[in-house]
Amino acid sequence: MTKHSDESVAKKNFDIVIVGGGLAGATMALALAPLKLSIAVIEAHPYQQEQTQPSFDDRCLALAWSSRQIYQSMGIWKQLAQRDGDGFEAIKQIHISDRGHMGVTRLDHQKEGVPALGYVVESRVLGKILIEQMQHKENIHLFCPALIEQIQSTSDEVKISLKLESLPKKNNYTVKNLSARLLIVADGVNSKTRESLGIQINQRSYAQTAIIANIETEIPHQNVAYERFTDSGPLAVLPLTRHRCSLVWTVRDEQLKEIMALNDADFTQALQQRFGYRLGQINKVGKRASYPLVLMTIDNNTLAHQNRVALIGNAAHGVHPVAGQGFNLGLRDISALAELIVNEMQTYKSGDPGNKALLDAYWQWRQADIRQVTSITNSLIKLFSNQSTALAMLRNSGLFMTDIISPLKHAIAHEAMGSGMLQGKMSKMAVGQSLF
Numbered sequence: 001m002t003k004h005s006d007e008s009v010a011k012k013n014f015d016i017v018i019v020g021g022g023l024a025g026a027t028m029a030l031a032l033a034p035l036k037l038s039i040a041v042i043e044a045h046p047y048q049q050e051q052t053q054p055s056f057d058d059r060c061l062a063l064a065w066s067s068r069q070i071y072q073s074m075g076i077w078k079q080l081a082q083r084d085g086d087g088f089e090a091i092k093q094i095h096i097s098d099r100g101h102m103g104v105t106r107l108d109h110q111k112e113g114v115p116a117l118g119y120v121v122e123s124r125v126l127g128k129i130l131i132e133q134m135q136h137k138e139n140i141h142l143f144c145p146a147l148i149e150q151i152q153s154t155s156d157e158v159k160i161s162l163k164l165e166s167l168p169k170k171n172n173y174t175v176k177n178l179s180a181r182l183l184i185v186a187d188g189v190n191s192k193t194r195e196s197l198g199i200q201i202n203q204r205s206y207a208q209t210a211i212i213a214n215i216e217t218e219i220p221h222q223n224v225a226y227e228r229f230t231d232s233g234p235l236a237v238l239p240l241t242r243h244r245c246s247l248v249w250t251v252r253d254e255q256l257k258e259i260m261a262l263n264d265a266d267f268t269q270a271l272q273q274r275f276g277y278r279l280g281q282i283n284k285v286g287k288r289a290s291y292p293l294v295l296m297t298i299d300n301n302t303l304a305h306q307n308r309v310a311l312i313g314n315a316a317h318g319v320h321p322v323a324g325q326g327f328n329l330g331l332r333d334i335s336a337l338a339e340l341i342v343n344e345m346q347t348y349k350s351g352d353p354g355n356k357a358l359l360d361a362y363w364q365w366r367q368a369d370i371r372q373v374t375s376i377t378n379s380l381i382k383l384f385s386n387q388s389t390a391l392a393m394l395r396n397s398g399l400f401m402t403d404i405i406s407p408l409k410h411a412i413a414h415e416a417m418g419s420g421m422l423q424g425k426m427s428k429m430a431v432g433q434s435l436f
């Protein structure tokens with residue numbers, strides 16, 4: 001990280017400061033980099049400590065077709081494709097079922113006329129590419145590891161005091177003052193920056209935790225993603241590179257300790273019971289990790305009073321991973337905000353990426369999509385968590401009817417691909433156009 005060391009940064013007044021250099025923050029910086037604005041990225045966790053980086057971790061992400069388009073417009077997809085077959089795995093079919101009931105819905109890429117319904121990418125692999133790309137951009141300055149000590153936004157600028165850890169000595173800090181015309185908040189669902197600015201949220205725990213692990217199965221996945229609803233929560237088995245599958249198993253909080261404590265053989269057996277034998281025997285289970293699940297939405301009134309602040313990614317919304325929508329939603333935030341900033345700088349030439357009209361237009365644009373994804377994922381969890389026999393029958397016939405009514409299936413497939421009617425206006429990048 002030599003070029004970006006504290007000393008090498010002559011300029012302390014940036015056009016844009018992004019707090020949080022995880023999946024969303026890093027992607028945002030790269031989407032804006034061709035504009036040649038000066039961009040600072042402040043990341044709390046050292047990128048060198050790969051094993052503990054909280055955003056580029058062991059998670060696998062199901063990226064929708066529109067997310068691929070966004071990364072393709074940015075040139076990132078090409079980098080993933082060049083990774084000798086371990087960059088991504090295509091999802092060609094999605095198989096949705098309700099454990100203990102007959103109804104099943106199947107979505108197929110051929111019926112939608114696309115090469116794939118989505119792709120599965122390892123967060124760590126994507127992170128490596130994003131970090132490398134940021135390090136090669138002259139106009140991106142990385143402050144990492146660094147934390148914000150103080151922040152103040154006014155109608156003219158945002159002032160930030162940074163606490164920089166003077167490595168290698170622990171607990172030895174220097175303070176640096178930065179300013180920006182736009183602050184992009186991307187420090188995740190528990191954003192400290194959002195809190196310091198006084199932006200309030202509505203948050204509710206699902207009382208569920210997602211357990212993730214990579215697994216190997218007797219029968220190859222053949223590019224089918226399985227979403228199975230069970231009495232403790234949904235269970236997803238996604239096709240992954242190198243003949244592996246990625247597991248996301250949602251359990252009730254009270255079950256977590258016991259399931260995490262199982263040895264691999266007992267864990268495999270419990271999982272096999274839940275998932276069944278569609279992929280034959282589960283032969284191997286990799287390292288497990290767990291994530292508590294929350295629903296989080298922004299209080300728009302407290303955001304409306306902010307000057308020069310935009311929220312993206314998990315700092316802007318927290319959704320259940322049931323349909324693998326969280327980061328897809330974040331990518332659509334990024335592509336919308338990037339498009340508005342590029343227009344502002346290139347077409348209107350105001351020279352101000354943080355003006356109020358632009359930021360209001362951004363938040364307004366994103367509302368329909370965020371609301372729909374939050375509400376659909378939430379309703380799915382409610383519908384499939386309920387054990388009443390009447391509801392189970394309704395779900396079962398719902399899955400069965402969806403399977404035979406093609407317009408309904410197309411509509412669901414397009415929501416999964418990130419190009420559905422409910423998402424409102426699509427950004428240029430999400431439909432495969434370049435911004436530059």
Ligand SMILES: Cc1cc2nc3c(=O)[nH]c(=O)nc-3n(C[C@H](O)[C@H](O)[C@H](O)COP(=O)(O)OP(=O)(O)OC[C@H]3O[C@@H](n4cnc5c(N)ncnc54)[C@H](O)[C@@H]3O)c2cc1C
Pocket residue numbers: 019020021022023024025042043044045054055056059060061062063146147148186187188189191192193210211212248291312313314315321323324325326327328329330
């Ligand atoms: C089990 C599970 C499965 C998922 N599966 C999918 C899926 O299939 N598809 C999908 O689209 N989404 C999925 N998601 C959601 C996805 O992981 C998130 O949407 C994504 O990680 C959000 O990225 P982010 O950069 O906004 O936030 P984060 O990943 O939380 O990153 C925040 C970054 O900010 C840094 N940071 C934190 N605080 C500060 C601070 N004060 N100052 C500076 N930096 C700070 C952190 O170190 C981190 O690097 C899943 C989530 C879970 C839990």
